[in-house]
Amino acid sequence: MTSKSSSKDPVGVLGAGSFGTVIANMLAEKTDVILYARTPERAKNINDKRESSGQALHERITVTNDLELVAKSCNVIFPVVPSANLRELIRRMSPYLRPYHILIHGTKGFDVSLPDNKQLNANRPLSRDYVKTMSEVIMEESSVVRVGCLAGPNLAGEMAARQPAASVVASHFDEVINAGQQLLKNERFLIYGNSDLIGVELCGVLKNIIAIGAGVIHGLGLGENAKALLISRGMVEMIYIGQALGGNTKAFIGLAGVGDLIATCSSQHSRNFTVGTRLAKGEKIKDIIESMEETAEGVRTIEIVKSLSEFYKVRCPITEALHNIINEEMTVGDATTYLMKFPFRAEIDFL
Numbered sequence: 001m002t003s004k005s006s007s008k009d010p011v012g013v014l015g016a017g018s019f020g021t022v023i024a025n026m027l028a029e030k031t032d033v034i035l036y037a038r039t040p041e042r043a044k045n046i047n048d049k050r051e052s053s054g055q056a057l058h059e060r061i062t063v064t065n066d067l068e069l070v071a072k073s074c075n076v077i078f079p080v081v082p083s084a085n086l087r088e089l090i091r092r093m094s095p096y097l098r099p100y101h102i103l104i105h106g107t108k109g110f111d112v113s114l115p116d117n118k119q120l121n122a123n124r125p126l127s128r129d130y131v132k133t134m135s136e137v138i139m140e141e142s143s144v145v146r147v148g149c150l151a152g153p154n155l156a157g158e159m160a161a162r163q164p165a166a167s168v169v170a171s172h173f174d175e176v177i178n179a180g181q182q183l184l185k186n187e188r189f190l191i192y193g194n195s196d197l198i199g200v201e202l203c204g205v206l207k208n209i210i211a212i213g214a215g216v217i218h219g220l221g222l223g224e225n226a227k228a229l230l231i232s233r234g235m236v237e238m239i240y241i242g243q244a245l246g247g248n249t250k251a252f253i254g255l256a257g258v259g260d261l262i263a264t265c266s267s268q269h270s271r272n273f274t275v276g277t278r279l280a281k282g283e284k285i286k287d288i289i290e291s292m293e294e295t296a297e298g299v300r301t302i303e304i305v306k307s308l309s310e311f312y313k314v315r316c317p318i319t320e321a322l323h324n325i326i327n328e329e330m331t332v333g334d335a336t337t338y339l340m341k342f343p344f345r346a347e348i349d350f351l
């Protein structure tokens with residue numbers, strides 16, 4: 001597989017939300033960037049204002065609504081759109097994508113494709129055949145082979161404020177990890193490499209569930225001991241389900257696992273944590289989602305993981321309790337009591 005990259009090529013970013021804009025600005029410190037926005041109106045608006053998701057745009061960023069232009073101009077492309085939209089986006093871009101492209105996504109969610117357009121039903125067991133990570137979606141929908149992901153404690157607001165952070169670029173290909181490192185690393189952003197692509201992707205997806213749980217604990221005012229209990233048992237739950245879905249335990253104790261878990265479970269700027277806090281205050285999930293401008297991936301992930309845990313017979317009490325709260329099958333108080341009574345066995349039985 002030959003690469004047609006040159007150090008002068010612009011780099012593509014798909015999605016001009018909070019994180020896509022942060023990544024575009026960071027890349028623009030080193031190279032020209034083409035930022036793809038969903039509609040021509042949005043692209044024009046961003047270009048006119050030179051601002052996206054509340055962030056000023058670097059002068060080396062060009063905004064477009066033309067996927068062909070992105071594919072023809074850029075060898076390396078960072079898709080950063082919500083998980084529910086990535087398959088459709090890659091499908092539309094696929095005629096222009098070639099095996100020489102490198103795609104490194106920053107999305108923290110699953111794709112679900114059910115037969116006959118059936119809707120996800122969290123009470124129905126769901127196997128891995130229908131649930132894909134974003135790298136799997138990219139490979140299914142295009143001829144791209146060299147795929148990677150970017151995952152770690154990367155709250156967009158802190159990065160936009162130029163605070164220090166680190167992340168992981170995971171891929172089976174060293175050249176993907178090297179490309180990610182060379183393009184993104186700077187004096188305030190460290191990039192580690194990991195060859196366990198699925199494991200690192202699963203970390204980024206699964207920690208959002210626990211962040212919602214941490215938000216509930218915070219909203220109820222239950223204190224730091226209770227939150228530490230939730231985070232550490234949440235980590236074990238992530239590992240159990242992660243192992244069932246094909247992840248390696250090692251990824252979970254790294255920056256993309258425990259690192260992102262700590263950041264997201266501690267920050268009132270996390271959208272998932274905020275969902276949990278608002279649930280604890282008695283708001284309904286429908287009202288919370290409708291009033292949020294940004295994506296909280298964990299809500300959808302709870303329903304998906306609940307179905308996966310039924311299929312693989314994995315004990316996921318935190319996911320189950322949150323599913324019951326969201327679907328109004330339990331009050332927040334009852335869910336807390338349920339978790340405190342849950343019969344745990346050995347503390348560490350996954351190593």
Ligand SMILES: NC(=O)C1=CN([C@@H]2O[C@H](COP(=O)(O)OP(=O)(O)OC[C@H]3O[C@@H](n4cnc5c(N)ncnc54)[C@H](OP(=O)(O)O)[C@@H]3O)[C@@H](O)[C@H]2O)C=CC1
Nearest residue numbers: 015016017018019020038081085089107108155156294295
């Ligand atoms: N924000 C953060 O701190 C971090 C987010 N992430 C992950 O990044 C992903 C994106 O999150 P984030 O940037 O915060 O999202 P936001 O909720 O801020 O925005 C989503 C953006 O995606 C755009 N979009 C949706 N569908 C498409 C499409 N088909 N084509 C092009 N653009 C599209 C939306 O466009 P429009 O405005 O037209 O609706 C919107 O600009 C999520 O999976 C998230 O978990 C990862 C690390 C940190």
Ligand SMILES: O=C(CO)COP(=O)(O)O
Nearest residue numbers: 152153154155270271272
């Ligand atoms: O993934 C994130 C930080 O690493 C962002 O978390 P939220 O989507 O909860 O804001």
